Amino acid sequence: MLFSEAAGSWTPVPPWVSSLIRIGFTWPPAAFGHRRVALISMPCDSAAAGFVTLGAMIRDLGSAVASDIDGHYQALLRYARQYLESCRTCNLRCEPRLAGCGYITEASGYIRSVEHPSQRFQVSEETDFSAPQIAFVRQGVTYKPSAKWAAKYFIEGEPPPELAAGHGGTLDAEYGQFVDGAEVLPENLRRSYSGLCLSGRVMGAVATREGLASIRFRSESREYTLPNLLAVRGWCAAQSVSRCVLFNARTARADGHTFEPALTVADGDASFLEAIDRPEFQRSDVIGVIPRTIDRDRLEGVGNRMQEMRKWYDEDPELTRRFAPVARAIGVSVLTRRIHR
Amino acid sequence: MNAAATKIFDFLSAQDTFVVDRRVVSLIAFGELRHSIRKLVMAFLESDDADAVEISDGLRTRLSEWLTVPVPFNQEMLEVVVEVLGNSDAVLVRWGSDIRRLYDSARAAIDILQRAENPVRSTLRSAFTEMALRAKPFKIYCHRRARPHFESILTDIEGLPSTGGLFLHSPRDYENTDPFDTLVKVGPLRARGWGSAPDAVISAPRFATLLQAVWSSCADDPDFGYDPASPREWSGAQSDSPGNSDERHETSGGSHAAWAIQVTRSGEAPPAVTDLSGTSDELAIFSKLRKIREGRSAVLVQVDAMNGILYGARARVLSFDPDPAAREPIAYRIPIDSLREGMFVVMPRIAIDLGGVRAQHGHYSQIWKLRLQAEWRRAPNDLIARLKAAGLDLVHLGPAIEHWCGPPTSVIPAPQKIRHFEMLLRVLGIDEPSPKTSSQHSIPTWKLAWNEIRHSRGEAIQTGFLEQEIAEKELLEVLLRLLPEVRRLAQEHAGFFLELPVGCGIEGMFLFHFARGLEEGFTAPDADLKVVRPLGVIDRWRD
Numbered sequence: 033m034l035f036s037e038a039a040g041s042w043t044p045v046p047p048w049v050s051s052l053i054r055i056g057f058t059w060p061p062a063a064f065g066h067r068r069v070a071l072i073s074m075p076c077d078s079a080a081a082g083f084v085t086l087g088a089m090i091r092d093l094g095s096a097v098a099s100d101i102d103g104h105y106q107a108l109l110r111y112a113r114q115y116l117e118s119c120r121t122c123n124l125r126c127e128p129r130l131a132g133c134g135y136i137t138e139a140s141g142y143i144r145s146v147e148h149p150s151q152r153f154q155v156s157e158e159t160d161f162s163a164p165q166i167a168f169v170r171q172g173v174t175y176k177p178s179a180k181w182a183a184k185y186f187i188e189g190e191p192p193p194e195l196a197a198g199h200g201g202t203l204d205a206e207y208g209q210f211v212d213g214a215e216v217l218p219e220n221l222r223r224s225y226s227g228l229c230l231s232g233r234v235m236g237a238v239a240t241r242e243g244l245a246s247i248r249f250r251s252e253s254r255e256y257t258l259p260n261l262l263a264v265r266g267w268c269a270a271q272s273v274s275r276c277v278l279f280n281a282r283t284a285r286a287d288g289h290t291f292e293p294a295l296t297v298a299d300g301d302a303s304f305l306e307a308i309d310r311p312e313f314q315r316s317d318v319i320g321v322i323p324r325t326i327d328r329d330r331l332e333g334v335g336n337r338m339q340e341m342r343k344w345y346d347e348d349p350e351l352t353r354r355f356a357p358v359a360r361a362i363g364v365s366v367l368t369r370r371i372h373r
Numbered sequence: 374m375n376a377a378a379t380k381i382f383d384f385l386s387a388q389d390t391f392v393v394d395r396r397v398v399s400l401i402a403f404g405e406l407r408h409s410i411r412k413l414v415m416a417f418l419e420s421d422d423a424d425a426v427e428i429s430d431g432l433r434t435r436l437s438e439w440l441t442v443p444v445p446f447n448q449e450m451l452e453v454v455v456e457v458l459g460n461s462d463a464v465l466v467r468w469g470s471d472i473r474r475l476y477d478s479a480r481a482a483i484d485i486l487q488r489a490e491n492p493v494r495s496t497l498r499s500a501f502t503e504m505a506l507r508a509k510p511f512k513i514y515c516h517r518r519a520r521p522h523f524e525s526i527l528t529d530i531e532g533l534p535s536t537g538g539l540f541l542h543s544p545r546d547y548e549n550t551d552p553f554d555t556l557v558k559v560g561p562l563r564a565r566g567w568g569s570a571p572d573a574v575i576s577a578p579r580f581a582t583l584l585q586a587v588w589s590s591c592a593d594d595p596d597f598g599y600d601p602a603s604p605r606e607w608s609g610a611q612s613d614s615p616g617n618s619d620e621r622h623e624t625s626g627g628s629h630a631a632w633a634i635q636v637t638r639s640g641e642a643p644p645a646v647t648d649l650s651g652t653s654d655e656l657a658i659f660s661k662l663r664k665i666r667e668g669r670s671a672v673l674v675q676v677d678a679m680n681g682i683l684y685g686a687r688a689r690v691l692s693f694d695p696d697p698a699a700r701e702p703i704a705y706r707i708p709i710d711s712l713r714e715g716m717f718v719v720m721p722r723i724a725i726d727l728g729g730v731r732a733q734h735g736h737y738s739q740i741w742k743l744r745l746q747a748e749w750r751r752a753p754n755d756l757i758a759r760l761k762a763a764g765l766d767l768v769h770l771g772p773a774i775e776h777w778c779g780p781p782t783s784v785i786p787a788p789q790k791i792r793h794f795e796m797l798l799r800v801l802g803i804d805e806p807s808p809k810t811s812s813q814h815s816i817p818t819w820k821l822a823w824n825e826i827r828h829s830r831g832e833a834i835q836t837g838f839l840e841q842e843i844a845e846k847e848l849l850e851v852l853l854r855l856l857p858e859v860r861r862l863a864q865e866h867a868g869f870f871l872e873l874p875v876g877c878g879i880e881g882m883f884l885f886h887f888a889r890g891l892e893e894g895f896t897a898p899d900a901d902l903k904v905v906r907p908l909g910v911i912d913r914w915r916d
Contacts, residue, residue: 325547
């Protein structure tokens with residue numbers, strides 16, 4: 033695999049990039065009650081958060097449980113409930129903060145078919161949450177799919193949970209080549225997953241993407257930009273599947289409803305501080321990536337927050353060692369939530 | 374993304390050890406000057422008198438500058454002290470014999486210093502000459518206003534490239550630069566205040582050698598080079614050990630680079646004079662003093678050669694990006710983060726409701742300025758005498774009056790203090806009360822005029838006149854409608870104002886200030902934020 037940065041010449045993937053991808057890849061699966069928070073400090077502004085996310089994504093591609101299939105029916109029901117009980121009658125579309133409804137994005141009530149994406153359904157009042165049985169309607173016909181067939185439908189504006197084999201829109205990059213020993217389950221290349229989150233730069237989603245777009249990889253036959261590899265919804269027109277949710281740190285919104293991250297990689301100090309404290313991320317491990325070139329106030333903002341967390345978290349040198357060798361000039365600190373018995 | 378990260382990593386990997394070439398200079402006369410000024414600063418600070426605190430701030434600012442900028446030792450140093458304190462007799466009358474003794478000591482030291490070149494300047498000159506001879510690429514880290522002093526040294530040296538890319542003024546400048554050989558820095562390594570530099574100078578060096586010219590007893594911050602992922606002490610901060618030179622080593626590990634610190638001393642060793650705090654490091658002492666006083670972290674937006682505006686470090690500032698490719702030309706931006714050089718800061722000037730009386734920008738100023746101009750033309754000496762008799766005791770009153778006579782621009786030129794302004798208008802005979810307002814409270818004209826000045830200095834929003842959130846949205850919408858006109862004016866002017874059209878729902882105007890540069894490292898009280906101030910005044914909030 034070859035690497036190029038800022039339209040520079042092609043070189044072997046440099047050690048600093050490999051070590052960041054390895055940190056993401058090596059990051060252990062989330063353990064209930066053992067939330068972990070890591071801080072990676074870089075000697076310069078860089079696409080480091082993207083590399084860590086890529087590593088974590090490759091790790092997830094090898095995991096049989098890393099897909100949204102299992103919880104998809106419940107996700108549809110949650111969406112239907114939000115639409116029917118809140119958004120449908122709300123006068124403050126879509127200002128969740130002002131409305132005080134507790135949601136983070138609007139539920140429009142529309143459902144799409146995976147096999148015929150042009151077909152649009154509306155969540156119906158016949159939905160029964162006690163059964164539970166979702167219902168939606170199209171052209172006067174009511175549909176009540178069971179949980180078994182739920183994967184045939186998806187929330188409008190979100191990626192489908194699973195595409196049929198051979199269907200366009202699946203991931204086709206050679207992810208296994210980025211990390212020695214990585215195994216990719218073929219079915220995961222056509223399944224979406226919302227357990228991994230990239231919390232972008234505070235400048236917004238476009239700036240985040242542009243920051244990552246200067247990075248390219250090339251194998252013998254293919255060339256990829258880093259945003260293409262990350263499989264964020266909308267970052268690659270040819271992909272329908274999403275393996276990484278983008279949280280916009282500027283608008284404080286995720287790019288979808290199905291948003292239960294197990295690992296969040298935050299790009300920059302403001303994004304990191306936001307991710308640590310927001311309720312949506314309280315069950316997620318968080319890896320913050322910051323450049324050390326920012327001013328002292330911002331460095332101290334991060335340092336003080338890490339220091340505060342030490343009341344409930346312990347240093348985790350064992351996990352830090354698992355990332356070795358980390359390229360020179362990259363600082364890593366990992367805290368793990370203490371369990372009180 | 375700025376300088377390619379791989380290039381930075383390659384550079385860091387290729388360096389086994391980075392070097393601090395610390396050149397410590399000392400002079401007995403400069404030591405005496407430091408000692409006298411420090412004592413004056415502390416003495417004035419203990420006073421309850423507002424003027425004394427202002428003098429203390431002025432002296433602190435000047436000494437901090439002398440310790441961190443390669444200023445020439447010339448008559449200006451003396452003028453600065455006289456400007457702040459007045460002449461020797463006036464000092465005795467106003468402040469007593471102890472202060473007079475310190476004042477005279479400072480003046481005597483300045484007299485001696487003027488006989489030779491500032492050793493920091495000669496140290497830099499020889500270093501620049503050597504680097505030019507060896508064709509070593511170097512850069513200078515300093516704050517923007519220190520740059521002319523460095524340039525005055527560089528002009529004498531042959532073989533230097535143009536000074537265009539030589540200077541780094543902010544962490545962002547540092548971030549954007551490719552690796553080079555030597556970074557030149559005057560003063561100790563400090564994270565904040567006078568002579569401050571980014572921690573990355575130590576934690577993420579972009580150069581092989583740091584050439585640091587520093588006055589004796591000025592120690593680096595012990596936590597300089599701070600990395601929140603792996604904090605550690607910076608041993609460059611150790612106090613100067615005796616002898617002409619020494620060498621220390623910092624080991625590497627994790628994110629930390631390995632540093633070798635070479636210290637060379639020159640000049641006359643001054644007698645060690647310490648305060649009760651046990652240190653003679655004025656910058657450290659002043660830093661502690663500043664921490665005691667209230668203030669918040671602020672960023673300077675320099676709007677022209679003489680003026681700037683301080684904003685809270687994470688403030689959202691209404692701003693205009695003239696780049697035609699900008700996705701959001703008008704938006705609320707955070708200084709340094711998203712508000713950058715070359716953009717415009719936008720200051721809304723919305724009419725303030727003063728219990729029924731509306732102070733419009735320039736209304737009252739036209740009245741009192743006309744009277745002031747007439748009096749100044751008629752008998753300037755008489756006017757000065759009357760003002761001094763009334764208690765307006767500024768040292769350079771004549772030039773100040775000329776300044777106040779000037780027409781309103783982005784701000785209304787006027788005395789900085791409300792007390793002085795009241796005296797001015799009383800002397801001019803403009804102190805009759807205004808017509809009664811709807812609430813039947815009469816307001817003196819000078820107060821209305823002062824409100825207008827405060828308004829012009831950007832305090833309208835701070836007073837909470839508008840509900841912030843609603844106002845922000847409305848202002849954005851109005852500005853977006855005016856975008857074509859804003860773009861046209863921005864092409865023609867570095868600063869301009871734009872009247873709000875009738876019927877847009879808000880009455881007033883927008884002032885656009887071109888952001889020439891942004892700089893962190895200030896701690897200022899709320900009253901000094903979002904206000905156009907002379908850079909000389911803003912300097913006192915460095916720290």
